Amino acid sequence: MKIVFANSAWVSAAEKLILRGGGWQKIRLRVRYGLIIHPQAGPVLIDTGYTPHVTTGARRSAMLRLYGAVLGPELVEAGQPMSVLARFGLTPRDIRTIIVTHFHADHISGLPLFPNARFIASDAAWSRLKARTARQNLRHGAFTELFPADFETRLDGLSAMRQIPSRGDIPGGADLFGDGSVIAVDLPGHADGQFGLLFPEMDRPLLYAVDVQWLLKALVENRTPGFPARLLAEDFTAIDRTSAALRRFLAAGGEVIFCHDPGLTPYDLTPEGG
Numbered sequence: 001m002k003i004v005f006a007n008s009a010w011v012s013a014a015e016k017l018i019l020r021g022g023g024w025q026k027i028r029l030r031v032r033y034g035l036i037i038h039p040q041a042g043p044v045l046i047d048t049g050y051t052p053h054v055t056t057g058a059r060r061s062a063m064l065r066l067y068g069a070v071l072g073p074e075l076v077e078a079g080q081p082m083s084v085l086a087r088f089g090l091t092p093r094d095i096r097t098i099i100v101t102h103f104h105a106d107h108i109s110g111l112p113l114f115p116n117a118r119f120i121a122s123d124a125a126w127s128r129l130k131a132r133t134a135r136q137n138l139r140h141g142a143f144t145e146l147f148p149a150d151f152e153t154r155l156d157g158l159s160a161m162r163q164i165p166s167r168g169d170i171p172g173g174a175d176l177f178g179d180g181s182v183i184a185v186d187l188p189g190h191a192d193g194q195f196g197l198l199f200p201e202m203d204r205p206l207l208y209a210v211d212v213q214w215l216l217k218a219l220v221e222n223r224t225p226g227f228p229a230r231l232l233a234e235d236f237t238a239i240d241r242t243s244a245a246l247r248r249f250l251a252a253g254g255e256v257i258f259c260h261d262p263g264l265t266p267y268d269l270t271p272e273g274g
């Protein structure tokens with residue numbers, strides 16, 4: 001099984017917004033998404049990163065236009081899903097499965113590009129999203145206009161999947177492909193229903209921990225940013241609990257990758273930006 005991450009876009013943020021005790025200087029953050037080449041399931045995407053649906057889509061709502069303008073993601077052409085798939089001899093039609101770790105725009109923006117994909121996501125979080133008004137969902141950071149209209153009929157919810165128990169500091173969770181190779185691990189705090197992906201068969205067990213923190217440094221040095229990150233978090237107090245569990249996983253020999261950390265990891269596609 002092969003796992004790679006691509007960078008769909010760059011966004012900038014003042015360090016103090018993403019690292020407690022940080023400075024005012026701007027940090028350029030990646031917006032990763034992943035591609036798994038799984039021996040049985042075939043090519044599987046982990047989220048989609050930012051795509052033009054957020055930055056230039058002609059039918060965007062006023063709120064989505066505002067979001068795009070404020071965050072100002074700088075799309076990376078060579079890191080967009082089409083370009084990355086082409087490097088593997090694939091087209092969007094070849095993608096049969098997309099793992100949707102949570103419903104924020106930088107994770108779901110490109111879902112409409114993949115007409116043949118089914119979506120693995122938290123069905124519990126989807127039910128809660130459906131029960132809210134569009135305005136309430138915005139407060140949870142979810143732009144419902146970005147979902148394909150038939151999202152629900154293509155949803156394979158985590159709740160129906162076999163659970164693998166944790167082993168010491170190696171977390172457990174839903175066994176996505178029934179072979180123990182990719183396990184969905186609950187990561188409460190950042191967003192409703194957010195889960196990460198544990199790849200226990202790597203030389204060092206790998207946990208893609210999505211958006212638990214923006215920076216690896218904030219995890220390792222226990223520097224969760226306070227205000228205003230607190231306002232944006234689904235459950236701010238859970239972030240430190242989840243981060244503590246990730247530090248135990250690191251101490252047990254695991255490797256953690258976040259979506260936005262600027263550092264290049266061995267799993268990132270190169271050249272730079274790709």
Ligand SMILES: [Zn+2]
Binds near residue numbers: 102104190191211
């Ligand atoms: Zn997020």
